[in-house]
Amino acid sequence: xxxxxxxxxxxxxxxxxxxxxxxxxxxxxxxxxxxxxxxxxxxxxxxxxxxxxxxxxxxxxxxxxxxxxxxxxxxxxxxxxxxxxxx
Amino acid sequence: xxxxxxxxxxxxxxxxxxxxxxxxxxxxxxxxxxxxxxxxxxxxxxxxxxxxxxxxxxxxxxxxxxxxxxxxxxxxxxxxxxxxxxxxxxxxxxxxxxxxxxxxxxxxxxxxxxxxxxxxxxxxxxxxxxxxxxxxxxxxxxxxxxxxxxxxxxxxxxxxxxxxxxxxxxxxxxxxxxxxxxxxxxxxxxxxxxxxxxxxxxxxxxxxxxxxxxxxxxxxxxx
Numbered sequence: 001x002x003x004x005x006x007x008x009x010x011x012x013x014x015x016x017x018x019x020x021x022x023x024x025x026x027x028x029x030x031x032x033x034x035x036x037x038x039x040x041x042x043x044x045x046x047x048x049x050x051x052x053x054x055x056x057x058x059x060x061x062x063x064x065x066x067x068x069x070x071x072x073x074x075x076x077x078x079x080x081x082x083x084x085x086x087x
Numbered sequence: 088x089x090x091x092x093x094x095x096x097x098x099x100x101x102x103x104x105x106x107x108x109x110x111x112x113x114x115x116x117x118x119x120x121x122x123x124x125x126x127x128x129x130x131x132x133x134x135x136x137x138x139x140x141x142x143x144x145x146x147x148x149x150x151x152x153x154x155x156x157x158x159x160x161x162x163x164x165x166x167x168x169x170x171x172x173x174x175x176x177x178x179x180x181x182x183x184x185x186x187x188x189x190x191x192x193x194x195x196x197x198x199x200x201x202x203x204x205x206x207x208x209x210x211x212x213x214x215x216x217x218x219x220x221x222x223x224x225x226x227x228x229x230x231x232x233x234x235x236x237x238x239x240x241x242x243x244x245x246x247x248x249x250x251x252x253x254x255x256x257x258x259x260x261x262x263x264x265x266x267x268x269x270x271x272x273x274x275x276x277x278x279x280x281x282x283x284x285x286x287x288x289x290x291x292x293x294x295x296x297x298x299x300x301x302x303x304x305x306x307x308x309x310x
Binding site (some may be wrong): 004005006007008009010011012013014015020021023025026037038052053054055056057058059063065066067068069070071073075086087 | 113114140141142143144145146147148149150151154156158160167170171172173174277279280282284285286296297298299300301302303305
């Protein structure tokens with residue numbers, strides 16, 4: 001663990017509007033975050049799996065949303081550490 | 088950054104410069120630097136609220152206009168004004184009904200203008216925040232899996248990108264009236280998401296990232 005898998009499908013990707021070196025990638029295996037423009041990645045262990053899409057709030061960069069393939073929405077207000085299911 | 092899986096037969100010169108513009112390369116994680124952090128306090132707790140079934144989801148957008156969430160699903164676009172707790176279906180005219188709303192791109196200078204890539208209707212556009220819709224004429228009824236826009240340099244026309252299944256990466260300048268095929272895209276042609284990222288390439292442009300069935304790739308946006 002620790003890096004971004006290279007042989008898995010990346011369904012979702014988002015870069016920070018204020019700091020584009022902060023990136024999120026979403027896979028069926030879960031969500032990953034980079035703070036150095038993609039040089040290194042760490043898995044967000046509390047994020048949901050089956051990630052279909054990721055969006056960062058345009059004016060609140062710590063607020064991140066994940067949509068999963070089955071249609072569940074999760075929100076983080078701390079840059080991806082803690083996630084709350086919304087629906 | 089190690090460059091692998093380059094698909095282009097040669098290196099492209101960027102428009103208007105004498106520089107060499109390389110093609111797609113894998114975004115390679117440096118495993119040794121990655122740190123696994125167990126977040127024991129993190130939870131996946133459920134909150135009170137609607138369990139409105141929105142079905143199979145493909146795309147998600149936070150509108151800079153009002154903070155509303157938009158999602159693209161198998162059955163159409165939905166909108167939420169309460170951060171995803173409840174959802175309202177966005178009505179699409181019957182003659183534009185489409186399967187699978189795959190991707191969003193919002194006009195960076197007018198957030199009421201929103202483009203949606205669909206599985207079988209090409210790109211749909213609303214100019215009034217979702218009240219009315221029209222089909223973009225210049226690209227046809229193709230399968231658009233991913234959309235992106237680059238307007239970080241406001242002195243230049245907006246650069247729109249669309250990934251068309253079995254057709255490749257297309258680009259349009261300005262108002263999406265005309266599209267030109269750019270290349271085959273990353274080595275794995277199953278592109279799921281595109282985004283322009285405002286990180287300088289050192290070649291006068293920024294990067295275009297692509298999530299694919301074989302990982303994450305990027306290409307200098309110098310074409």
